[in-house]
Amino acid sequence: MRYRSFWRQALAAVGLAGMLFAPVTANAGVIDGSQSAGGLTVYLGVVPAAVVKGHPTGHPEAEMHGGTPASSHSMHITAAVFEKASGARIKDANVTAHILEPGGIQRSVRLQPMTVAGALTFGGYTTFARGINYRIGIIVDRPPHMLPSQSKQAPHAMHRKPPVTVHFTYTHD
Structure with missing residues (x-):
């Protein structure tokens, strides 16, 4: 009888350990976090603001975007x-997250440039x-840039690329 009791306890412990250490599969997060359109590839990340809040005082990430909000549902969108063709990182753009909820509620969040790990x-x-x-639309609007002149007498022409929008789905579980 002691033998059975030992094995029941051992199996229960293994089952509990499996539940504690098994990866959690929840339907949360960004679905397909990489999207391409208009010659650009955008990678979207959404993490709890509390992750950023955990940085020590004086750490650049602790103060970005005016400091971390206090709400337990606050998230940091990155x-x-x-450039899709060259793989070069876009550094000079205005980037906005346009967020759409069921029922038609919409809001926009300006995403500010930030440097993390260089x-x-x-x-x-x-x-x-x-x-x-x-539904999150990331809108990338790049500033106009100079086109090379065809001749020495012709003035440089400014070329404006249209804004590019890519769409993602996000669930906060």
Whole structure:
């Protein structure tokens, strides 16, 4: 009888350890976090603002975007933008996250340039309610740039690329 009791306890312990250490599979996060359009590739990340809040005072990430918000549903949205053909990181753009909730509720968050580990990314804070599928459009608007002149007498022409929007789905669980 003691033999059976030992094995029951051992199996229960193994089962509990498996539940504690097994990867959690929840329907949360960014679905397909890389999208391409208009010659750009955008990578989207959404992490709890509390992750950023954990940095020590004086750390550059602790103060970015005016400091971390206090809400338990605050999230930090980040977008890394690259030229699709060359893989070059886009550093001079205005980037906005346009967020659409079910029921037609919309808001926009300007994503500010930020450098983390030497790489420029764009980020900002917003809040997401739990259990809702959000549609996030990342809009990348690059400034006009000079085109090379065809002749020495012709003035340089300015070329403006149209804004590029890529769409993602996000669920906050």
